[in-house]
Amino acid sequence: MPMTERDVRLVDMTLRDGMHAVDHQFTPEQMADIASALDDSRMDVVEVSHGDGMGGSSINYGFSAADTSEYLEAVVPELTDTELSVLMLPGIGTVEEIDLAVDRGADICRIATHVTEADVSAEHFEFVTDRGLEANGLLMLSHMEPPEKVLEQAKLMEEYGADAVYVMDSAGAMLPEDVRERVGLLADELSIDVGFHAHNNLGLGIGNTLAGIEAGATTVDGCLRGLGAGSGNAQMEVLVGTLEKAGYDVTPDFFSTMDAAEDVLVPMLTEETMPELDNDSLVLGYAGVYSSFLRHTRRVGEKFDLDPREILVELGEMGVVGGQEDMITDVAASIAEERADEAEADD
């Protein structure tokens, strides 16, 4: 239910996908400040949770600085017209977390599965729709499957009660044509809204989002200053400006969104957390690896004295999926062991 005559709904995930970039360490106070600035800019939706969704706070993905209810309690009072979204990945979180978010005032629950595994989400869609929230389904790592497979899985989510299904380019590995094929097919075949979620690992965050909208996406994701896993997501203030320039009606105010990025978010970041398309994140997109692996892989690379890029390429070849962060250590340990064996053989 659009507040205005908009063509595209914008979902700001600075407080969710952006959490990956800061190792899930935003404080509730920082979240409140950013949410307030986004509300001032009339952002359509803000999404709040651990980067890996509610229930993601763990050793494998990193413990967050506060828990889900503390974050939601901090953000909710700051929002007037802006809607609140939360994320949950079945297998990581449970309906217990969704229940908590409903009680705290979430308007939308987004349920994410790997692109081939939509059928683990039926019980969660049922729970969300029963509680009267908008339910969105997110098909992660959609680049790994052909458009027909993405459609088959999207139809399952539609059947379970999704109000929208997203093509998630979780690895930032898609080219504009990949986006058009998948989003276009879903827009033609589904009777619900289609969304697109970009990562900028190949430098295509904005371009791919525009391609998705041209192909029929009516709800798209981004983060202020392009924060987010890997090299970050589509940069929200750029998206607002670009869409306006392209003639689309969008709700957020361009200058206020820029202000939220530059005056509120940027002072919270350091040189180390500022989004950057560097060599390691470029390799995520090239090798097709889930973007949140980046910072974990850097830490593991340092521990084992390995180039993060070779770990990422190996992970890509193995076809690891979102959530398998534990494989980083496994792969690095094997590479390091091989190296040690080779060195010994040379002696």
Added chain:
Amino acid sequence: MAVNAAIVGPGNIGTDLMYKILGRSNSIDLQRMIGIFPVDESEGLQAAVDEGIDVGTDGIDSVREHADEFDIVFEATSATVHEQQAPVYEELGLFAIDLTPAAVGPYTVPAVNMDDVTNSGNNINMVTCGGQATIPLVHAVNRVADVEYAEMISTISSESAGPGTRQNIDEFTQTTAAGLEEVGGADEGKAIIILNPAEPPILMRNTVYTKVPDTTDVDDVRDSVAEIESEIQSYVPGYEVTLEPSVKDQDDVGFDLGDSVVITTMLEVEGEGQYLPPYAGNLDIMTSAALGAAERIAEHSAEARTVGGDADD
């Protein structure tokens, strides 16, 4: 002397269990396989007939009719069915080994708490596949260090995740987390399951993280884990620790560890590949653990001469 048993539920799990009992158990005598469909509509019952095992096709009525033939019942149906049938087993004086998530009886991991549970009643529950794989490792760490928090990540091939797991994935994480605490001994438990569709299908792999005081002696932990690994291998031959306990300290993580360190251990489970494919280690470890539990009960009864209460006396 062998103990007589029946399998109720001739699906994938029940059929795999039948082959395991026939192939490698000296102390369990399989008397009957019981389902609810006619033999020509049930692959599992047909397999039983082919192996010369008697069958029943009337579910719980078949159990009642033949209850004098066996002392142990393996429940390989579903949680709902086990909840309905458990009181009947109790009434008939049968010892129930429950492979469903119903958890009517206590969580049971043969390498950890067999003695405690067999002394507490006539119904034991096999937790989850991930629980069977990881709870013993948490227990092994906890017996030499105080485990403040334990976390397991189970990755299984999409091929081996059946409709039961898929329709109720929360049940897996909640039950496994409870098992990490109640049987593993962690103050707090967290379980995560990931399905991976890669072809060829990957083996079941698990990572166990335990958060322990930074004063913990890692060599003690390694010895304790090595010891329990061989104990588990005695009933799950395809079980293998692939990364022995190694320490992550504050420099290796992006959050505050306080006075703790994280110990990471990884393991794989390769199925025997007799009935189910080798990658389905998640199913293999359930049937292996259930058989391991039954054999321990049989040993117990050889000593005490009673199984499933006093019905035979």
